[in-house]
Amino acid sequence: xxxxxxxxxxxxxxxxxxxxxxxxxxxxxxxxxxxxxxxxxxxxxxxxxxxxxxxxxxxxxxxxxxxxxxxxxxxxxxxxxxxxxxxxxxxxxxxxxxxxxxxxxxxxxxxxxxxxxxxxxxxxxxxxxxxxxxxxxxxxxxxxxxxxxxxxxxxxxxxxxxxxxxxxxxxxxxxxxxxxxxxxxxxxxxxxxxxxxxxxxxxxxxxxxxxxxxxxxxxxxxxxxxxxxxxxxxxxxxxxxxxxxxxxxxxx
Amino acid sequence: xxxxxxxxxxxxxxxxxxxxxxxxxxxxxxxxxxxxxxxxxxxxxxxxxxxxxxxxxxxxxxxxxxxxxxxxxxxxxxxxxxxxxxxxxxxxxxxxxxxxxxxxxxxxxxxxxxxxxxxxxxxxxxxxxxxxxxxxxxxxxxxxxxxxxxxxxxxxxxxxxxxxxxxxxxxxxxxxxxxxxxxxxxxxxxxxxxxxxxxxxxxxxxxxxxxxxxxxxxxxxxxxxxxxxxxxxxxxxxxxxxxxxxxxxxxxxxxxxxxxxxxxxxxxxxxxxxxxxxxxxxxxxxxxxxxxxxxxxxxxxxxxxxxxxxxxxxx
Numbered sequence: 057x058x059x060x061x062x063x064x065x066x067x068x069x070x071x072x073x074x075x076x077x078x079x080x081x082x083x084x085x086x087x088x089x090x091x092x093x094x095x096x097x098x099x100x101x102x103x104x105x106x107x108x109x110x111x112x113x114x115x116x117x118x119x120x121x122x123x124x125x126x127x128x129x130x131x132x133x134x135x136x137x138x139x140x141x142x143x144x145x146x147x148x149x150x151x152x153x154x155x156x157x158x159x160x161x162x163x164x165x166x167x168x169x170x171x172x173x174x175x176x177x178x179x180x181x182x183x184x185x186x187x188x189x190x191x192x193x194x195x196x197x198x199x200x201x202x203x204x205x206x207x208x209x210x211x212x213x214x215x216x217x218x219x220x221x222x223x224x225x226x227x228x229x230x231x232x233x234x235x236x237x238x239x240x241x242x243x244x245x246x247x248x249x250x251x252x253x254x255x256x257x258x259x260x261x262x263x264x265x266x267x268x269x270x271x272x273x274x275x276x277x278x279x280x281x282x283x284x285x286x287x288x289x290x291x292x293x294x295x296x297x298x299x300x301x302x303x304x305x306x307x308x
Numbered sequence: 309x310x311x312x313x314x315x316x317x318x319x320x321x322x323x324x325x326x327x328x329x330x331x332x333x334x335x336x337x338x339x340x341x342x343x344x345x346x347x348x349x350x351x352x353x354x355x356x357x358x359x360x361x362x363x364x365x366x367x368x369x370x371x372x373x374x375x376x377x378x379x380x381x382x383x384x385x386x387x388x389x390x391x392x393x394x395x396x397x398x399x400x401x402x403x404x405x406x407x408x409x410x411x412x413x414x415x416x417x418x419x420x421x422x423x424x425x426x427x428x429x430x431x432x433x434x435x436x437x438x439x440x441x442x443x444x445x446x447x448x449x450x451x452x453x454x455x456x457x458x459x460x461x462x463x464x465x466x467x468x469x470x471x472x473x474x475x476x477x478x479x480x481x482x483x484x485x486x487x488x489x490x491x492x493x494x495x496x497x498x499x500x501x502x503x504x505x506x507x508x509x510x511x512x513x514x515x516x517x518x519x520x521x522x523x524x525x526x527x528x529x530x531x532x533x534x535x536x537x538x539x540x541x542x543x544x545x546x547x548x549x550x551x552x553x554x555x556x557x558x559x560x561x562x563x564x565x566x567x568x569x570x571x572x573x574x575x576x577x578x579x580x581x582x583x584x585x586x587x588x589x590x591x592x593x594x595x596x597x598x599x600x601x602x603x604x605x606x607x608x609x610x611x612x613x614x615x616x617x618x619x620x621x622x623x
Contacts (some may be wrong), residue, residue, distance in 0.1 A: 108601075108605060110597075110601055111597065111601075131604070131610075132601055132604040132605055133604045133607060133608065133609050133610070136604065136605050136606060136607040137607050141605050141606070142605050144598070144602060144605075146598075147602060148596070148598045148599040148602040149599075150599065150602075150616075150617065150620050151533075151562075151620055151621050152619070152620030152621050152622070152623035153616065153617075153620040161603065161606040161607070161608065161616075162606050162607075205606065209606065209607075
């Protein structure tokens with residue numbers, strides 16, 4: 057725990073009187089890409105929201121440590137200012153806000169060159185800077201802009217919630233390179249995914265199921281277990297189904 | 309001397325608000341500056357006829373953009389009053405002749421109004437193939453309560469297009485009751501109405517946009533973006549009727565409320581022809597959590613995130 061950049065110590069989160077995360081213990085080391093692999097409804101996004109401190113996802117049990125500090129009660133803003141951020145699975149639309157302005161929020165010294173470079177890294181051209189982050193951008197375009205924003209922010213720890221959703225396979229290869237570049241710069245990445253091939257890119261992975269961490273190990277070992285032994289569990293599906301219905305619009 | 313001061317104040321405000329470059333003072337642009345019922349300055353160019361008469365409380369104007377004339381710079385109409393109390397009435401009749409194209413920017417500036425009535429009544433006719441954009445930007449002071457009563461009747465002929473935009477986001481709204489009625493009688497005519505309003509304190513904001521799509525293949529978009537805070541109230545009624553073959557219309561209303569504000573939206577869609585299609589969407593209430601939290605995850609405080617979202621919406 058002492059060496060970890062992020063350490064969740066037995067975290068439990070409940071919504072509507074039911075635990076959506078139960079006794080979750082996860083650690084992320086500096087400069088490491090860590091994966092959390094799981095099926096739909098397993099609690100992956102809830103884990104991301106709990107780490108980021110979203111309202112409604114604050115632990116009722118356990119602690120969250122970041123860089124040795126207990127951040128369990130910190131606001132989202134304070135966490136972000138400390139270098140922790142989240143790239144959303146479904147980034148929000150912002151009518152009237154330009155891509156340029158959105159990216160500038162994430163960069164301490166924004167310049168045209170830096171912004172264009174960040175867009176190029178996610179396979180977008182510089183002319184996107186003058187477009188609005190509204191309904192005229194597809195989900196995939198907003199996703200890439202979100203990743204460009206995270207790149208500019210240079211956080212110490214980025215949580216990537218389903219980074220592949222809405223992104224085509226060719227672009228995904230470049231995005232994975234981007235994670236590697238970030239890790240090579242000593243920054244940590246926590247990838248939340250349901251895709252075993254994305255999890256395979258991680259240094260180490262966890263398998264989450266029914267809001268519980270059920271396996272931790274090398275990415276290859278977790279991936280193989282996920283592929284060979286994880287089957288839809290009728291009992292579990294029945295347990296998860298009501299929680300899916302509680303999901304807030306725009307979140308998975 | 310007094311008129312010079314009033315002129316300078318109105319022009320300075322007009323130049324600093326509204327997003328478009330002011331053409332006041334440009335000899336290659338058409339403009340009129342009115343304080344109360346006095347025409348302080350104007351400039352005319354061939355192809356745009358403006359006849360304006362001073363009335364007891366304001367100005368009566370007849371404006372015609374001649375057939376085929378394309379006005380290169382926006383025509384700037386600057387109406388205002390620097391007093392705290394009073395009344396200003398602007399009556400206008402605008403005709404955009406066949407194939408003519410023009411963009412008007414109307415500034416309505418009342419920085420000191422406390423108990424004031426500003427009434428505008430206008431008729432607009434856009435003839436065959438004409439194109440007209442009318443953008444009305446209000447600048448009110450931070451205090452007081454001004455009654456704003458803009459009423460417009462618009463008629464569109466074949467292939468004519470009309471863009472109307474009403475902005476009241478600076479200072480207090482006061483008591484606003486805007487009413488726009490568009491009859492798109494021409495084939496392939498097109499209309500877009502956009503209202504952007506920021507209500508504060510106990511402001512009352514009422515917007516009524518009515519469009520009748522009577523021409524074959526005519527189309528319409530009604531868009532309202534309203535932010536209400538404190539004790540302000542808002543009421544939006546957007547009605548689009550598709551009454552001709554191929555008519556297409558859409559009503560899009562977003563109202564954000566904060567504090568003790570309240571809002572009501574009635575996007576009404578009506579089809580009286582079997583080949584017409586009219587749709588609507590309305591979102592009303594607080595700003596969605598995912599928008600606020602998305603910006604907080606970039607390091608903005610909650611208040612900064614709300615301000616950024618509101619500014620974007622009203623831009």
